[in-house]
Amino acid sequence: MKTLILYESLHHGNTKKLVDAIAEEYPVEIQDARTFTGDLSDYDAIGFASGVAFWKIYNEIFDIAMDKMPFEKDIFFICTAGIPDRDYAAEIRTLAQQRNNRVHGAYCCRGFDTFGPLKLIGGINKGCPTESEIRGAVDYYRLVLIECGIDPDTMQPALPETQDN
Numbered sequence: 447m448k449t450l451i452l453y454e455s456l457h458h459g460n461t462k463k464l465v466d467a468i469a470e471e472y473p474v475e476i477q478d479a480r481t482f483t484g485d486l487s488d489y490d491a492i493g494f495a496s497g498v499a500f501w502k503i504y505n506e507i508f509d510i511a512m513d514k515m516p517f518e519k520d521i522f523f524i525c526t527a528g529i530p531d532r533d534y535a536a537e538i539r540t541l542a543q544q545r546n547n548r549v550h551g552a553y554c555c556r557g558f559d560t561f562g563p564l565k566l567i568g569g570i571n572k573g574c575p576t577e578s579e580i581r582g583a584v585d586y587y588r589l590v591l592i593e594c595g596i597d598p599d600t601m602q603p604a605l606p607e608t609q610d611n
């Protein structure tokens with residue numbers, strides 16, 4: 447399965463930490479949305495990974511998702527936020543579904559945040575994403591693979607379960 451994770455990680459590289467951890471463990475291509483010139487339909491699975499600004503995922507990744515969302519692919523979402531209390535992927539998920547993509551939920555966790563006045567108090571979510579939050583992103587991608595019918599240990603198509611009776 448050919449996977450691309452397109453990311454935009456502008457504030458502290460929080461989101462990039464999740465993406466890098468996935469790429470260390472699994473064969474995925476990672477590309478910065480700000481320099482990406484490829485074609486999303488060249489991939490079987492596409493992950494959109496972003497930080498959040500003003501209650502939305504970042505502009506570049508949002509624009510690419512809205513302008514270039516392919517059809518009938520496997521799509522997943524990763525985000526980090528100062529306050530990860532809502533479904534930041536909702537808008538692009540709707541479009542992905544309208545285009546008959548298979549959508550595999552989303553993973554969102556805390557990211558270190560020193561935006562605006564938060565800087566005066568040293569920021570919030572220091573040390574985030576933590577090791578276990580980063581691990582959570584890798585485990586999430588593992589589940590995406592399983593949902594795509596790929597055995598994450600061999601990266602081969604999973605064998606159908608045999609019936610004993």
Ligand SMILES: Cc1cc2nc3c(=O)[nH]c(=O)nc-3n(C[C@H](O)[C@H](O)[C@H](O)COP(=O)(O)O)c2cc1C
Nearest residue numbers: 455456457458459460461497498500501528529557
């Ligand atoms: C300009 C700006 C606006 C932000 N707005 C929000 C926001 O509306 N909601 C939120 O939860 N976090 C907000 N954040 C925090 C970031 O989403 C968070 O730190 C995230 O982990 C940054 O990811 P990155 O380091 O990958 O860019 C904002 C950060 C910046 C710099």
